[in-house]
Amino acid sequence: MARKSKITQSDTVTIHAQKLHRGEGGELHQFAEDGQPILTTAQGGPVADDQNSLRIGARGPLVVDDFHFREKIFHFDHERIPERVVHARGYGAHGFFETYESLAAYTKADLFQRPGEKTPAFVRFSTVAGNKGSADLARDVRGFAVKLYTQEGNWDLVGNNIPVFFIQDAIKFPDLIHAAKQEPDRAFPQAQTAHDNFWDFISLTPESMNMVMWIMSDRTIPRSFRFMEGFGVHTFRFVNAKDDSTFVKFHWKPKLGLQSVAWNEAVKINGADPDFHRRDLWQSIESGNFPEWELQVQLFDQDFADNFDFDVLDPTKIIPEEILPPQPIGRLVLDRMPDNFFAETEQVAFMTQNVPPGIDFSNDPLLQGRNFSYLDTQLKRLGGPNFTHLPINAPKCPFAHFQQDGHMAMRNPAGRVNYQPNSFGEGPRESPVKGYRHFPAEEQGAKARLRPESFADHYSQARQFYISQTPPEQRHIAAALTFELSKVQTPAVRERMVAHLMNIDETLASTVAQKLGFQTMPEPADAAMPTRQDLGASPALSIVERGPKRFEGRKLGILVTDGVDAKLLNGLTAAITREKAIYELIAPKVAGVTASDGTWIEAHHMIDGGPSVLFDAVALLTSSAAMDDVVSEAAARDFVADAFQHCKFIGYDQSALPLLEKAGIADALDEGVRALPGDEGLAAFVAELGKLRVWGREPSVKLGKASTPVEE
Numbered sequence: 001m002a003r004k005s006k007i008t009q010s011d012t013v014t015i016h017a018q019k020l021h022r023g024e025g026g027e028l029h030q031f032a033e034d035g036q037p038i039l040t041t042a043q044g045g046p047v048a049d050d051q052n053s054l055r056i057g058a059r060g061p062l063v064v065d066d067f068h069f070r071e072k073i074f075h076f077d078h079e080r081i082p083e084r085v086v087h088a089r090g091y092g093a094h095g096f097f098e099t100y101e102s103l104a105a106y107t108k109a110d111l112f113q114r115p116g117e118k119t120p121a122f123v124r125f126s127t128v129a130g131n132k133g134s135a136d137l138a139r140d141v142r143g144f145a146v147k148l149y150t151q152e153g154n155w156d157l158v159g160n161n162i163p164v165f166f167i168q169d170a171i172k173f174p175d176l177i178h179a180a181k182q183e184p185d186r187a188f189p190q191a192q193t194a195h196d197n198f199w200d201f202i203s204l205t206p207e208s209m210n211m212v213m214w215i216m217s218d219r220t221i222p223r224s225f226r227f228m229e230g231f232g233v234h235t236f237r238f239v240n241a242k243d244d245s246t247f248v249k250f251h252w253k254p255k256l257g258l259q260s261v262a263w264n265e266a267v268k269i270n271g272a273d274p275d276f277h278r279r280d281l282w283q284s285i286e287s288g289n290f291p292e293w294e295l296q297v298q299l300f301d302q303d304f305a306d307n308f309d310f311d312v313l314d315p316t317k318i319i320p321e322e323i324l325p326p327q328p329i330g331r332l333v334l335d336r337m338p339d340n341f342f343a344e345t346e347q348v349a350f351m352t353q354n355v356p357p358g359i360d361f362s363n364d365p366l367l368q369g370r371n372f373s374y375l376d377t378q379l380k381r382l383g384g385p386n387f388t389h390l391p392i393n394a395p396k397c398p399f400a401h402f403q404q405d406g407h408m409a410m411r412n413p414a415g416r417v418n419y420q421p422n423s424f425g426e427g428p429r430e431s432p433v434k435g436y437r438h439f440p441a442e443e444q445g446a447k448a449r450l451r452p453e454s455f456a457d458h459y460s461q462a463r464q465f466y467i468s469q470t471p472p473e474q475r476h477i478a479a480a481l482t483f484e485l486s487k488v489q490t491p492a493v494r495e496r497m498v499a500h501l502m503n504i505d506e507t508l509a510s511t512v513a514q515k516l517g518f519q520t521m522p523e524p525a526d527a528a529m530p531t532r533q534d535l536g537a538s539p540a541l542s543i544v545e546r547g548p549k550r551f552e553g554r555k556l557g558i559l560v561t562d563g564v565d566a567k568l569l570n571g572l573t574a575a576i577t578r579e580k581a582i583y584e585l586i587a588p589k590v591a592g593v594t595a596s597d598g599t600w601i602e603a604h605h606m607i608d609g610g611p612s613v614l615f616d617a618v619a620l621l622t623s624s625a626a627m628d629d630v631v632s633e634a635a636a637r638d639f640v641a642d643a644f645q646h647c648k649f650i651g652y653d654q655s656a657l658p659l660l661e662k663a664g665i666a667d668a669l670d671e672g673v674r675a676l677p678g679d680e681g682l683a684a685f686v687a688e689l690g691k692l693r694v695w696g697r698e699p700s701v702k703l704g705k706a707s708t709p710v711e712e
Helices: 067-077 170-180 196-203 206-215 263-272 276-286 302-307 341-346 365-381 460-467 471-486 491-502 506-516 566-578 624-631 634-645 654-662 679-691 695-701
Strands: 012-015 018-022 028-030 054-056 090-099 118-127 142-150 153-160 236-239 245-254 292-300 327-336 359-361 447-449 555-560 582-587 617-621 650-652 673-675
Touching (some): 067 170, 090 142, 090 276, 118 327, 170 196, 170 365, 196 491, 206 491, 245 302, 263 276, 263 471, 276 327, 359 365, 471 506, 491 506, 555 566, 555 634, 566 617, 566 679, 617 634, 624 634, 634 650
Parallel strands (some): 555 582, 555 617, 617 650, 650 673
Antiparallel strands (some): 012 018, 018 028, 054 447, 090 118, 090 327, 118 142, 236 245, 236 359, 245 292, 292 327
């Protein structure tokens, strides 16, 4: 039960003819006419608008003299030492970016001038809400931050695996993260949003509704870093040598296709291997199966921006790919793990303002605020202004400046002169030709805290996202909303959220309300703009529609026992290898088993330590002689039952039928549970695994139902 401060007459103090009230901690508060305390700055100045940052015109840039935003974001940036406030749990790798063709017509950025140009890269993947020790498969947005060491300085494309965000203005970022993080009086729940504070904030923030659909989808429980997209989120500018500007949105597309896990599966993976994503990236690179993404861009001019249905400066909106197809411009390959996690992955510093000449910013208010904030963050987290001296952050091109001294200074300007201009002819000079120039956009308007009316449609794209999902994906969204809201103890918050869902899809709202036990449906939430019904489905928004259709890069778990058919096992592993997939063997004992031909086969896991949730499909290669012992193992029964529940393909030989019976699925076999064929048919079986899931099985096993275990 939330505690409410009770103000008595003795708590009232008069200072300078102003009535103030003393809070529980002895602090004094100013109170407004309605009895609520007035929000102030840390200096005590009352705040008139805490929802919008100060800018020139409704769609113009932020201004430096917004002291309230500066103080708020400054304090937020410095809340954690030394762990990142957000994106604390991360994992990174080195690689390179290769340009396909010259983009000189659009940008003068050096890395895009020559076909085949290779630029060194470092990429850090992360979760947002959890602390460093949280688990990999928390339901959360994933950071996808890319540092490209170009010949004109470092370019940091600091994005996420979701192309939209919760808020439209950076001034609300501290509030969003405070609400999402563990509640401050109890320090839990951690790495999850299934609690009152988060949904209270979201239910009072209609602009978040598009993002709500994304975070409640399977996008927030990816199977692997290798199988997820990345997005720059914001609208940027390309600027060419003639100072012509073209708007650009950045997309990273995984070459292996998209793939996520089921929620019940994610909970079990977190228990079996909380480092699941880290281990997957490590093993992939160490084995030479280098992850690869294609960089694609949506390019458009001012006329397109003016005529598009939504404001391109609004970070809660996308441009559907069917309307503006992304164009591939290069590829990113990760081929080397860091030599030391702390020195590189932990100390790497990304900043959205790091861009080379030829890439510029739009007036997206969230991007403008990020540009303002990130430098502060690195200053506090890395201990001083010289974090660029750390090798992972230092540019790989020639550089020269007069910055000197300070904490951790590892190099200083040489010689007598450390200033500019000077008459001694020493030191670096600016270059009007090669130096960075911002696009000379003309801005006008009143300097005020504004939110443009073109940002006011909060539901139409949320509806479009939902109707773009396949039926299984829609069921997962409903189940995720039900689970999260079932952890909210305040009925009014649950009701407000269902009222918002009424503006997105009435069937979705009714499903969630029914599962939460609503007796009556609430009225739809007040909407600044009515939900548009004319936006068609966008298949590009579906993971299932964008699935890989092949098993390459995936993992088959093969349960083996003593007496396993050596010929069948060798044929299956050869077929998996030809498919450019991998396999791991699970045995009753981790040492291994003796095959039918007398050969000894080492295992990767024992049954208790290699549950089927760690694999994309499973095969059961056993023997009749070993079956009595196998069916008595609860872990072996769970291995099969979980694979079936999670709609995975299961291959088996005839000796494994008793295990299927003990797992309770012998009477429910479908097209995804296959008796393994002879050698000639194994290639076809492995090719079939590329479908990854048998979604038609899902309704019968009630996968992802709202009664799943507590989120980790």
